Amino acid sequence: MASENSFVQPSIPRFDGHYDHWSMLMENFLRSKDYWSLVETxxxxxxxxxxxxxxxxxxxxxxxxxxxxxxxxxxxxxxRTILETILKKDTSKDIWDSMKKNYKGTARVKRALLQALRKEFEILHMKEGESVNDYIARTLSNANKMRIQGEKLEEVAVVEKIIHSMSRKFYYVVCSIEESNDIDSLSIDALQSSLLVHEQRMTNYVVEEQALKVTTHEGTTFSGRGRGGFRGRGRGRGRHLSYNQGAQFNKERVECYHCHKLGHYQYECPDKEKETKVNFGEIEGEIL
Structure with a gap:
């Protein structure tokens, strides 16, 4: 078992074709070893x-x-295949300079890439249903790519971009943040924390509202035979809505206990009304 004081050595960043990202990691690695001056000078x-x-x-x-x-x-x-393309490998500086020349690209390529990143940053906006964490991560990824290409992008510019490109449901939150904070001194972390709090409140409100709707719906419906919220003559099978709720109820599944047909209650049965008239006519004939 390793001791608590053991130190895990950082792994060496492998070059994967993305020079800007690799060079940043490799530079940090060599600085931690106090070897960067040899590469630089x-x-x-x-x-x-x-x-x-x-x-x-x-x-x-x-x-x-x-x-x-x-x-x-x-x-x-x-x-190894990349090392074979490097002709001069006498010093670490020779290797680094060769990698920079071969994979970083020319100034023209950098300008074209930076222009594309700027355009992407300008049209960036929060998608419907996207979470605060996902959108801020997407914005910071774009901003970091611009900085790698030499763009001097201040934090306040990123903060303003996030604030002014939130989805519609965050409009009132953005207004509140702008009124209660100095945007020039507001950090991205503070902005993200504030937006996350409001996002959580909105999520809780939606869940509570849906739960209330389900509870209300269950409270206005019941299953039985002519009992419950509905009070009337006759009996029927199915679910009824209470008249106290003022809701309309579909009788398609209601079974009449007289004719056993669907669509009406016993007291509304047309066959029963016909039978009543026939019986009344027979009684009247006997009297006469």
Whole structure:
């Protein structure tokens, strides 16, 4: 079992074809090892005729040893097929500069990509049904891509973009946030927290409203034979709505207990009315 004090070494970022993302991760990795200066400036090689002191010789040897370690990290991060395309691999700076030249792209390509990202950022808006977390993550992803391409995008610009592109159901929330906060000093994290609170309240309100509708519907319906909210003559099978609720009820499933047909109650039965008239005529004839 590993001890509690054991430290997990960070993994070396593998190059996957996305240079901007990989270079950011790799730079951070090499800085954590205190090797980035060798990639950025290279080894300070003295002139051939320069006589070095013992301290200078030791410093130069230490730099070369660190450079070898840095090259080792780069070799592990870059696939063999890509390394074979790099002609000069004497130092870590040579490898890094070659990767930057081959995969970062020209200035023209960068400008075209940045222009596309700017357009995407301008038309960005929250979709109906999209959550606050998903939309803010999508906005920040676009903003970070622009920054990688050299765009100087301030946090306040991202905050304003999020506020002014929320869906319609957040309009009153946005107005409240703008009135109660200074947008210039409002952070993205604070904005996200505020929007999440309102989103949770709206979700709870919808759930409670749906539960209330179901409860009300169940309270106005019942199953039985001529008993419950409906009071009237005759008996029938089916579900009835109470007259107290003022609701219309479909009698298509109601069975008459006289003729056993559907669509009416016993007291409304047309066959019963006919039988009553016949019986009355027979009685009247006997009297006469």
């Amino acid at each position: 290279g080894i300070a090689e003295p002139a051939i005729e320069t006589v070095l002191t013992e301290a200078q010789i030791k410093t130069l040897e230490d730099q070369k040893l660190k450079d070898l370690k840095t090259k080792n990290y780069l070799f592990q991060a870059i696939d």
